[in-house]
Amino acid sequence: MAAATTRNNLGQPVAINTGAVATGHDMGAGEISPLRALSPGLVFDTTAKDYLNFLCYYGYKAKLVRMVSGDAGFACPRGAPSPDLIATGFNYPSISVPRLAAGKTVTVSRTAINVGPSNATYTATVEAPAGLSLNVLPERLVFSRRWTTAAYEVSFASVGASKGYTYGAVTWSDGAHSVRTPFAVNVV
Template identity: 35%
Template sequence: MASAFGFWFCNAATPMNPSLHQDAELAYGAGQLNPIKALDPGLVYDASEKDYVQMLCDEGYNASTIRLITGDNSSCSGDSTRSASDLNYASMALYAKPNEQVRGKFSRTVTNVGDANSTYEAVIKTDPNIKVSLTPKVLSFKRRYEKQQFIVKVSGGPLVLNSLASATVTWSDGKHSVRSPISIFTDFTV
């Protein structure tokens, strides 16, 4: 796998208008890419080739299938209690059983590639059917390439069969706006 998969630049996209499509981020992604903003994203979500291989393992892929994808001798390290949603990726998705309470938790780590001394405050926008909480709500960086972790908890519902609820967490330091979409969905094909 190419090293280009190493970063997710969430400051580099202009959000699309969710009122134009009922499936929100699941239909159109995180937004329209802005190559100028990609030069200075502020924060990035690091993910290495090893992280993507682990995600495939967490999804149940076997060594021969993984090797077809990677083109090398990658394999799973053993039993895992993780899920694919543990990949350090800007977007977060959660399957919710229809007509049951929604509960989910995402742990993410961002790396500051912006100004050395910067403070990012979070703004949460959410569908009225769900609640999103964030710990911490402020990230303060002292240097470039410093990493900080945050936890996103999702609750609410219940949601009916074939429905979607979405939310966003946007980190801002006044210069950068780093957006992470969250999708909660029900479906009988999952």
């Protein structure tokens, strides 16, 4: 997913069947790039607990999640059910913010694993639509070794964005790898 591209094999933006440029909901992360997937640089480890919490966020009761998972000790996180918690509690290579109200900020955390070379530094580039303010901290991820992790946060704020979904991405690059984290934000 993080190695997908939003351009087709002719270098044009991915389009829907009408010829219009595809949104994040139309294409997901983009078109698969098998060669880039062989050496992605960074990956996001989504655990079984992330998926169980996901069920809680959508309103499944802990008792049912325990029964389905076979984990007798599982408990839903505080605040569940809440679709807003999905944005912050799920380490996934894309970001969804289901509700961003005017004057509010939503901060999402992600943890990346370096599967590329040692001594790699990735710098963030933000692709933000008009009316949406993004802040990425830190702006650089530094890895001294392979298989180490680095966490970052992306804060979203509406500064005059139109209501409805808006799309963009945070792309991490070390010069050899380009790792794109697409996002969809619903401004309410």
